[in-house]
Amino acid sequence: MGTRNMEFLQWSCEDVARWIESIGFPQYKAIAARVRELLGIAEVLWSRSVADPPRDLEGLFLEMKSRTGVETDQLTPQQLLEDIRH
Template sequence: MEPQVPGCLRWSCRDVGGWIRRKGFPQYEVIAQLVRDLLGVTEPSWNRSISLPRRDNMGLFLEQKSQTGHNHDLLIYNQFIKEQGL
């Protein structure tokens, strides 16, 4: 029998924002959107079709940078672009 997957793993960005607001931190609900606006990237769509064009370079870089580990900590945008051939 498979272990039950927590429902929060299927939450949308809006669901997470609602949870943050209900926990008493409404000021943090908008931070992700403000950062995306600052960097000029769109909100990731987790049910995005693979037939669509690739995501923007900054979005791809931030996905790599968001991971933990020594190599990810040292990664810079220009290096990422060069290594990916973008």
């Protein structure tokens, strides 16, 4: 990798949002907020502690579905509930 500065690999969501705004996409935060509103999910803070209460199921399901692969493609909300219970 040489001597290139790789600080961006440690960026938080807010850092990424600021960068996207700085390169000419200020609507990013507004779009993300509207999508969360449509989906009925809350913004997840990356500083969230494992001691916090569990996230909402809709958010967990969408997070799982954001990954790729055969198992993920076939995942249903009911299967996620069963997995959480076990």
